[in-house]
Amino acid sequence: MEIRLENLTKVFTDKSGNQTRAVDQLTITIPSGKLVGLLGPSGCGKSTTLFMIAGLHPVTEGKIFFGEDDVTRLAPEKRGIGLVFQNYALYPHMTIRQNIMFPLENLNIKRQEAEKLVVEMAELVGIRDQLDKKPSQLSGGQQQRVAIARALVKKPRVLLLDEPLSNLDARLRLQTREEIKRIQRETGITTIFVTHDQEEAMSISDQMVVLNFGMQQQMDEPQVMYNKPDNIFVAKFLGNPPINIIEGEIKKGKIVLSDGTVLADTKIKDGKYDLGIRPEDFKVDDQGFVVDTTHIDHTGRDTMIRFMIGDKPLRALVESESVEGKKTIKLMVKAHKVHVFDKETGLVLS
Numbered sequence: 001m002e003i004r005l006e007n008l009t010k011v012f013t014d015k016s017g018n019q020t021r022a023v024d025q026l027t028i029t030i031p032s033g034k035l036v037g038l039l040g041p042s043g044c045g046k047s048t049t050l051f052m053i054a055g056l057h058p059v060t061e062g063k064i065f066f067g068e069d070d071v072t073r074l075a076p077e078k079r080g081i082g083l084v085f086q087n088y089a090l091y092p093h094m095t096i097r098q099n100i101m102f103p104l105e106n107l108n109i110k111r112q113e114a115e116k117l118v119v120e121m122a123e124l125v126g127i128r129d130q131l132d133k134k135p136s137q138l139s140g141g142q143q144q145r146v147a148i149a150r151a152l153v154k155k156p157r158v159l160l161l162d163e164p165l166s167n168l169d170a171r172l173r174l175q176t177r178e179e180i181k182r183i184q185r186e187t188g189i190t191t192i193f194v195t196h197d198q199e200e201a202m203s204i205s206d207q208m209v210v211l212n213f214g215m216q217q218q219m220d221e222p223q224v225m226y227n228k229p230d231n232i233f234v235a236k237f238l239g240n241p242p243i244n245i246i247e248g249e250i251k252k253g254k255i256v257l258s259d260g261t262v263l264a265d266t267k268i269k270d271g272k273y274d275l276g277i278r279p280e281d282f283k284v285d286d287q288g289f290v291v292d293t294t295h296i297d298h299t300g301r302d303t304m305i306r307f308m309i310g311d312k313p314l315r316a317l318v319e320s321e322s323v324e325g326k327k328t329i330k331l332m333v334k335a336h337k338v339h340v341f342d343k344e345t346g347l348v349l350s
């Protein structure tokens with residue numbers, strides 16, 4: 001089921017009357033059956049957005065639609081959502097079976113039917129053989145799967161996950177991430193996955209929404225957003241190692257760096273700009289500009305070269321073979337790999 005947010009806005013007002021615009025005029029459509037990553041730095045309004053969709057925060061302005069239903073003022077328990085948080089929030093004194101069954105307690109469901117649903121959910125998330133244990137006997141990753149099973153047992157229309165992997169160590173985070181993707185695909189449930197981790201969002205999302213200061217920056221498929229960021233914030237937020245940002249100029253149809261290095265031809269009009277170049281978009285090329293290879297980090301297949309343009313340190317990621325035994329190399333970058341940003345607005349021009 002599609003979720004539509006229309007001008008969704010949340011303003012918090014504290015006791016002294018100070019206002020925080022946590023979510024600002026958010027208008028997005030989450031396609032039915034897809035997993036959409038809600039991504040942005042800490043404090044950008046991700047949880048607030050999720051809580052409004054869940055009905056846990058009243059909205060200040062705007063509307064929320066589930067399919068054709070306007071749910072903006074509907075009580076949380078009537079929305080048909082499953083929620084999963086960072087800290088699992090399982091009941092420690094109950095068994096896994098009791099935890100998963102808990103949401104069914106006050107419904108008119110026969111015991112036998114409830115048991116069947118619990119087993120079905122446990123199977124879905126891969127913890128069938130853990131049902132009689134207590135939460136403390138399970139790993140963090142397993143506990144989070146229990147939380148997901150509990151969120152899904154009422155067959156919600158929407159699954160909302162708020163930083164569900166943040167409490168897990170690196171290995172479990174990767175594994176559980178893949179599990180969440182599989183569970184989402186198998187159930188086909190419309191899912192919003194909140195994270196501040198760009199790599200996590202890139203790997204798990206069908207589409208991503210990037211927020212900053214409560215405002216939508218861009219919504220796209222991960223790879224599209226990576227290759228074609230709409231503004232300098234998105235460009236900088238995605239990618240590790242991060243994109244190089246350097247001042248430059250377009251003079252007579254050529255991109256020129258601050259030290260006079262001429263990079264490529266362009267159709268963008270002359271002027272001063274911020275240029276973004278991803279480290280991996282530099283290529284070793286005889287026609288390129290010279291950099292010395294005294295500052296290099298071997299990362300296996302690739303080598304990271306650190307070099308200066310004027311007083312600005314840049315990074316280029318190139319194939320190790322192309323650097324071996326050389327004191328200097330020549331680097332080039334294709335015109336369409338140079339992102340040109342307006343210095344005032346930060347919006348992309350290319």
Ligand SMILES: Nc1ncnc2c1ncn2[C@@H]1O[C@H](COP(=O)(O)OP(=O)(O)O)[C@@H](O)[C@H]1O
Nearest residue numbers: 012013020022041042043044045046047048049
């Ligand atoms: N209950 C609240 N009362 C007042 N301010 C809040 C409350 N919840 C969140 N905020 C503020 O709203 C902004 C967005 O917070 P949040 O949605 O939690 O961000 P995120 O989940 O992206 O880290 C922050 O500035 C935060 O301090």
Ligand SMILES: [Mg+2]
Nearest residue numbers: 046047048162
């Ligand atoms: Mg949060």
